[in-house]
Amino acid sequence: MIDILKGVNLYLIGMMGVGKTTVGKLIAAEIGYRFVDTDEVIVKAAGKSINEIFTENGEPEFRKLEGDVLAQVCAYTKLVVATGGGVIMQQRNWSYLHHGLIIWLDAPIQIILQRLAADNTRPLLQDADMESKLRSLLEQRQPMYSQADLHITISATETPEEIATRILATIPSILKQQ
Numbered sequence: 001m002i003d004i005l006k007g008v009n010l011y012l013i014g015m016m017g018v019g020k021t022t023v024g025k026l027i028a029a030e031i032g033y034r035f036v037d038t039d040e041v042i043v044k045a046a047g048k049s050i051n052e053i054f055t056e057n058g059e060p061e062f063r064k065l066e067g068d069v070l071a072q073v074c075a076y077t078k079l080v081v082a083t084g085g086g087v088i089m090q091q092r093n094w095s096y097l098h099h100g101l102i103i104w105l106d107a108p109i110q111i112i113l114q115r116l117a118a119d120n121t122r123p124l125l126q127d128a129d130m131e132s133k134l135r136s137l138l139e140q141r142q143p144m145y146s147q148a149d150l151h152i153t154i155s156a157t158e159t160p161e162e163i164a165t166r167i168l169a170t171i172p173s174i175l176k177q178q
């Protein structure tokens with residue numbers, strides 16, 4: 001696996017709560033890549049949480065920071081990059097993502113709802129009606145997510161380890177197509 005990738009970065013995209021951060025770490029450990037989470041880099045650089053950035057600086061400022069982090073990150077090789085769910089909404093970010101292989105982690109809304117019901121770290125989901133908010137975000141974003149090189153739909157019972165293994169097993173076939 002590590003040989004055929006030739007150092008190319010892997011970018012995980014997809015809705016909040018699908019497991020990009022969790023699965024990304026496992027893939028990186030498995031193939032000896034470094035792991036980067038764009039949200040984590042933003043939080044460290046800003047010295048405040050994602051919620052605080054949204055509240056104090058606004059979403060446009062967060063999106064700017066996110067694009068800047070992605071621009072810096074794509075200068076490196078041998079990375080697994082877990083992005084934030086909204087990264088695909090800015091056109092400029094696609095030029096960075098296309099430096100590597102783009103993997104869309106997709107899950108039914110019900111799975112995401114279960115996982116994030118008690119989570120208050122996603123400012124965009126602090127809405128009274130989380131399900132409607134998720135549905136409308138997915139509707140806007142789906143055409144962009146579907147531009148990924150690889151589409152992985154997860155089931156409710158699949159563990160992060162199983163998902164990571166499935167992604168790694170599928171990568172050789174998409175590399176051949178390209």
Ligand SMILES: Nc1ncnc2c1ncn2[C@@H]1O[C@H](COP(=O)(O)OP(=O)(O)O)[C@@H](O)[C@H]1O
Nearest residue numbers: 015016017018019020021022023115158159160
């Ligand atoms: N395959 C899985 N099965 C069960 N829970 C999961 C799975 N993947 C992730 N989670 C949990 O779902 C939540 C969101 O995962 P996270 O990796 O932060 O997603 P993302 O980075 O896509 O927002 C976390 O609490 C995580 O532990």
Ligand SMILES: O=C(O)C1=C[C@@H](OP(=O)(O)O)[C@@H](O)[C@H](O)C1
Nearest residue numbers: 015016017039084085086122123
């Ligand atoms: O979907 C989004 O717009 C967001 C997703 C979050 O990351 P995760 O996808 O890792 O939850 C984080 O970047 C921020 O709360 C905005």
Ligand SMILES: [Mg+2]
Nearest residue numbers: 020021082083
């Ligand atoms: Mg994440």
